[in-house]
Amino acid sequence: MIELLLTVFSATFFVTVVRTTTPLLFAALGGLISDLSGALNVALEGMMLIAALTAVIVSVYAPWYVAVLSGVAAGAMLGALMAFFHLRLKADIILVGFAVNILATGGTVFALSRATGGDKGTSINLPSKAVPGVDLSFLEAIPAVGPTLKSLLSGHSILSWLGVFMVFAVWYFLFRTPYGLWLRGVGEYPAAPEAAGIPVAKVRAWSLVASGALAGIGGAQLAMFNYIGFTRDMTAGRGFIALGAVLLGARHPVGAMLAALLFGIFEALAIVMPNLFNWIPGEMIQTIPFVVTVLALILFSYRAQRARQMRTLSKI
């Protein structure tokens, strides 16, 4: 137990948490935007998976930032595809989302075997690149706290820093710009913005595109920083966990970030625990993020329900 505490309160663990949280954070922000616009995006998983593969394949031929951008573009295109089928052709958003997920699980394996010449498991024989880390070793020069600061802050992926910035950017967009107001209005009560002359379908379509783009960054981080290269089904439920983070985050970017952080911590725990407790079977440790998601979801929904009931009661 002591070892576990020592590990958890070490700088390396913090770095692992940041690494595991980043993909979840981007996907959760993406899910938040589309959820606020009134379309629950269950395709985060598939978008991340396709973006991850796109980024890996492009990174073989182009610099890392082009690869990340192509992952973003892939996610955005899937968002546009969902918008087209959901808004123009009136298909149910959840069914459309699962169609994207099905396309992703099979399509990535198909594309992977095409790109690698028959390998259906990993992209190990493709020389793919990584997102560079941000080196902040100059912080060490600060007296007293320098080395600690350096070990905590140096070496994170550029995308992790972008993630922190995105939380702020999404918050600013949603709560301080007119478009953000439109978006929330469309999700809250579409008839009102419709009457005010706001193009409801357009707002929803763009929020799905933005949602896909954000999930795409998450996928790129996963395949170009957390792991270098693509493996079959590498998202392993992260998109769905991110969806849980959206629901858990009280429909607020900061809430989504905290929820993503919570799940990131438990994912990091699942990474470090096998070294500490070799008597616990690996599969059981791997279930931790999923179990935590279910429990957190139930607990939070219960609290939200209670709060609603209290509000109604106080009105009477």
Place this chain on the structure above:
Amino acid sequence: MSTTSPSRWKTVRSETGRALTALVIALAVALVVILLTSADPGAAFQTLLTAPLSSNRTMGLWIDDVAKLTLTGLAFSLVFQARQFSMGVQGQVYMGGLFAALIAMSPIGATPLAIPVAMLAAMCAGAVYGFIPGYAKARFGASEIVSSLMLNYIAILVVNYLIRAHLAPAGTGQLMTAKFPDTAIFPAILPGTRFDLGIVIALVSALAVWFLLYRTSWGLKLRLVGHNPKFAEYAGIRSSFIMVSAMTVAGAFGGLLGSVFVQGRAFGNLAQNFDGNLAFEGILIAIVARSRPLAVPIVALAYGYLRQGAQLMGIRTDVPTEMISVVQAIIILLVASSFSLPGKKLFARLRGQKSANAATPEAAK
């Protein structure tokens, strides 16, 4: 169903037409993909379309798939009719498979009771696993989509662990259990093929789900809740009870599928990751069948053919099996949406019909 016969036939005709159009479009896309990627596109496409009929063995594989697809399609139909998006069939399959295997490997497995008891155990396990997200939603308001998906991952990991550490024959390092005794494996209807009891179970289940949905008051309430939860609430139906019970019953069918998997002639044991992602393909079956239990086996027959063709294409030619997921996605997208072909309105006007043909209510939703 209170609709009169002619209009029902019209719905059936138009739905079949839509499904077939979607299939043709999807196959056209598949053909393009094959043309772009294969060295011998003709052979690949021909394998996709004709290989399942090539021998008794492949036909057995096809029918085996049809049985399993029917069951997963029924499980999804039940929850979709109640307008719940519980995606937990995969987890239920694993739990059902696990419990069926436990019974088959216990002393009961060597007695003639093995098959019914194992099926019952699997159904109970699946029902419990379907009940959890339903209860979490009804009692706490937790999204059934997320919780059921999380439970899928948990079930797969737990079953894989139990197989690796406890159920596999010790010391062999195998990731599957030993073969069950013969009494616990479904008898083959045609000897030497996989044409076994599974298909009978699937057809009986389809009839049972139809009876539950359309001939019992529970089914009427369930469809009402799915169609218009507010009205159902006003009519005095306890929608949360219906919701939970729909997911539980669907879970029982998911569990039954688990037992069909492990006790069928295809496996006859419990292996890691045995479902091969088939459980999720029930979404497609349920959507195309518009969640009608009696249409599910027919859709499963057609889709199972395509699926088996893709498997054989993956083995016999240079096009990977996974190509079929493109076809799946397109079919779901097209059937779930109210698409119409660009020329359709013009065609209708030319024939002198009213083009303002009201869209059929989307029963799948």
